[in-house]
Amino acid sequence: MESTQVAEARIRARDNALSLLNNITAYTAFAAVAGVGIFGTVSALTIPGVSASSSSGATASVATSGATVIAATSNSSDSSSSSSPSSGLSASSGSVSSSSSSAVAVSGGS
């Protein structure tokens, strides 16, 4: 009789342990899936160029200001020479974002 109770207690303890194992595994899997999202987001926020404190941000702002200069120069040339075709203007402003080296056009215009 007593041995039966001992056996039942051992079976119950084993079942509890297996339940604990399943819970830990499930929680770990859930945490791991969440971790992929969290770490992906953190890496996205800390990647150089995205953060405002990074040095690449300064480079990006320089490029943007350069593009602004080109666009402004194009507009001024447009206003100064009204007879010039507008197709040249549109081609110049369109290439601002793709190639910052179009600053050659700025020096040539001046």
Add this chain to the structure above:
Amino acid sequence: MSDIVLWYTTRGAGAVSMILLSAVVILGVLSTLRFQGSGWPRFLTPALHRNLALMTLVFLGLHIVTAVVDPFTHLGWLTAVVPFSSYYRTFWLGLGTISFELLAAIVATSLLRGVIGQAAWRAIHWLAYASWPVAVIHGFGTGTDALSGWFIVLSIVCVGSVVIAIAYRMVQPSPDLLTSARSEFRSAVSRKPDQ
């Protein structure tokens, strides 16, 4: 799915894989101590070790697949199989391939433990001590986030935990109560009769 999402998923899955792999190594080291307590029977540690190892393979698969199918990187499937075949950071990506293949061999032989035998399984299982540091070095060499503060902290925590677990294992006496008896028996068997 956009390549940006793939790229960030690759990095997130890599970080999670490093955490899981470190936990697997720690549980593997501690399972040799045969720890047990109230509500924590002895079989629970190796069972959790096995479950987390399989989970690590899943997230490593996610890490590799998202990196390969990312159209921006153009890594190709050969990179995932053949070490040092990538055009991009050849050495560091090769370390990742080696680490993954070592881990795959460890998991495969563990699942086939009854077929290959205890001695072969144990010999291959020692490769885990090579797979984990190679994976950590791969993360530092290849990882875009290697110099990020959060990744450095994460790596320090993982490496520190594994080192502490190994040191604890080495300091602790053998949990096998028959260790001395076995060694005496072996020495008695190997001793020559005239000695």
